Amino acid sequence: MIPLRQQLEFVGSLHALLQLLYPHQHPQVLEQMLERLEPWQSRLAAGGGSSHLRQQAEVTERDAMLITYGDTLIDDGEPTLRTLMAFLDTYVGELIPNVHILPCFSYSSDDGFSVIDYQQINPVLGQWRDVRHLASEYGVMLDAVVNHISRWSRWFQGYLRSEEPWSQYFIEADPSLDYSMVTRPRTLPLLTAVQTAAGEKHVWTTFSADQVDLNFAEPRVLMEVMDVLLGYVENGARFIRLDAVGFVWKALGTSCMHLPQTHAIVKMIRLVFNTLAPGAMIIPETNVPHQENISYFGSGRDEADLVYQFTLPPLVLHSFVTASNKALHGWLQRLEDCPGDSMFFNFLASHDGIGMRATEGILSDEDRRRLMQQCLDNGGRVGYKSNSDGSQSPYELNISYIDALSPPAASMDERIGRMLAAHFILLSLQGLPAIYIHSLLGSGSDFHGMQASGVSRRVNRGKISWRDVQRVLEDSSSENSQQFRRLLDLLAVRRREPAFHPRSPQRVLDVDSRLFALQRTCHHSGQRLWCLANLSADTLMLPLPDEAQDLLQGKAVAEVSLGAFAYAWLKLPAEAQSA
Structure with a gap:
């Protein structure tokens, strides 16, 4: 093993990225970063990480991914990661050999996306040993929610007390300045007033007052985050999803989205993974128009390994709403091959809504309105984002994918047919296909959960009894069972065909x-x-x-x-x- 400091190409590349981020202090930051990374070289070389990571670095036609919360399936007080493992072992196995566990850490709000402690598994789900056990049989993707952290975290509570090192971990802002250029994914205020030991401060809160943005302009924050990510790899993660990563660097007078410094941070994570944990892959989550999204490919070897295909869910939905391939085919014909070794991460549904931003410049305003109206007619809601001119524009459709595809009066055969055909398209395309657990199980919208909580995204985040899942899947006459088994049949055929390699033409x-x-x-x-x-x-x-x-x-x-x-x-x- 060549010591990290003697890997001159790595050190040079790391230094160049740090120089972009910290132009006035890069020599000392480089030294501090190397000191932070050196112990990880020996720890990961000694066997940290999953067997999947060590044995199968390449993604092939045999790969697919399940997207799920760690506690979607519940079983009378059993740690829910063990219940998830039982479901995978009993019904899925090698047909979906990877699983994306949405944020599985202690949290205070936003269904896991307001993390209190990046290194503590939510006790309801289990412990790190449950993650490692899952990773011993499946390729695990973990969420890195590092644009922001819970206001109840040790880091932010230390900031409120003006204690070191946390006093510089968050972004203080002057509310009298103009923030109109800043991209706003939600309609909530950008700045939140808080009382600290040093008096009232206004901190940057992109998503909510409970989710306080981290200050990556402070080098110690970047080093803390690098420790967190490498710890995830050590505990078995094959993939790391970088949640909301497009927002991580702020510069007043800009959109604060996809800034050069943001790309430098993603490239640095890729560089460190390639050097210390070869085979670990990163996937930025950037729900934005297509051209902005694919900018995270970089050269294809120096930034993201995979990029979300946010355009796919609304375009496939549009194809069935209009019974026409015009928009979907037109987009696919314009789609360029992924550069280098990178690939698309294809999906139709997730814990969030069906994103509308990715359709900008692809669907007409009339087509977008038609999708929104179908969502509303079928019982869903439309979420909006704030624009710099004070207006609002559609951000996502909050409805399960099966209900988005089919009118309420549709027969069981039509609902199953539309849903399977949509997933057939998903499985046919270049890239790594991912299936949301509620789509796999044929779950409809959780309208009660949405209305009772007042949270629109809860429509697609329902919890399900493990016993109910077993009962329904064993009933061959049920809609859920029929769809589930036919979808697994498609996966079984797909994984045998080399033409479905993620990068095959x-x-x-x-x-x-x-x-x-x-x-x-x-x-x-x-x-x-x-x-x-x-x-x-x-x-x-x-x-x-x-x-x-x-x-x-x-x-x-x-x-x-x-x-x-x-x-x-x-x-x-x-x-x-x-x-």
Whole structure:
């Protein structure tokens, strides 16, 4: 093992990033950072981290991810991470070999996103040993909620007492200044007045008064956060999600979003992971328009490993609302390949709403209004963000994905059909597919939870009894069981096909406006795989250029007939090479 200080390329790259962040103190910050990182080199080399991290660094067609809170499934006082493990082992296994556990730490609000202690697992969920046990069999993604921390954290309580080192850990702001350029994801005040030992101060609170933004302009904050992230890797994390990372650096007179310093921090995390924990991957969470989002790819080897595909959920929904591929195909045709070794993180639903910002410049205002109206008609809500001119614009649709897709009067067969076809599209695309647990289980919207709490996002965050899950999944006649098993069938087929490697080429097929049609091509054999999904209630007939193997039906076909919301994966021979 080469000592960290002797790895000259690493030290040089780290120094350059620190120089951008701290131009007046970078030599001493570099020394402090190296002192902080050196113990981690030996700790991680001694075996810290998951078996997945050490044995399978590359993401392949065999990978998919489950997104879930650690306490979505509950079982009479049992630590909920153990219940989650029982669910995965009993019903899922290798078909979804990775699991994203949404914030699993002690917290004070926002369903986990106001962390009190980054290093303490919420006792309801269990302990670190439960995380490590899960990571021994599955690739675990942990949330790093490091743009802000709970006002009840030790760090902020130390700040209120004006104690060191915490006196510089938070951003003090003058309320008389102009903050109109600052990007606001919510309609709450940006600054919060607090009483400290040194008198009244106004601190920066991007998301709520309980979530106080950290001051990354203070080098000690960056070093604390680096310790937190490496600790997550040591405890088994294969992936680290950087929540709301676009906001982490503030500079008055700017949008305070995606600033060069923010990108430098993400690059530094990638650099440190590549050096100390090869195979650990980072995924920034930046729910913003597409071009801003993909800026986090960097060169493809120096910043994010994966980038969320926030455009996908609303565009797939739009395709079924309009029974047309026009917007989805148009976007896919314009989509550039991911640079270097990076890839997209594809999903349709999550703990948050269906993001609308990613549709800016892609869907017309009329199309966006149509999606919002469908959400409202189906019982959901629309969340808004504040703009610099004082106006508001749609931020997200708060509704479960199955209810967003289907009108309330739809039959069980139509609801299942739409939901499976939507996830068929998800599983067909380049990138790593991720499925939200409520989508996997076919859960509808938790309208009662939303109304009782007054929190719109609770519509898709319901808790479920483990016994109820077992009972429903064992009932083959239930809507939930049918959807669940057919979705697992798709995952079983997908993981056997090299053409579904996350970076295998994809090309849109121009066939019928009512049909999602995509060709994936195996890098090695050149075999083509046609991915077809009917977006409409019509029956569609399609002749094929060559005899194909229908992977879902297990038979050879010369043409395909797709009923309402039906789909097919068709394997065709490699295209003949021209002389």
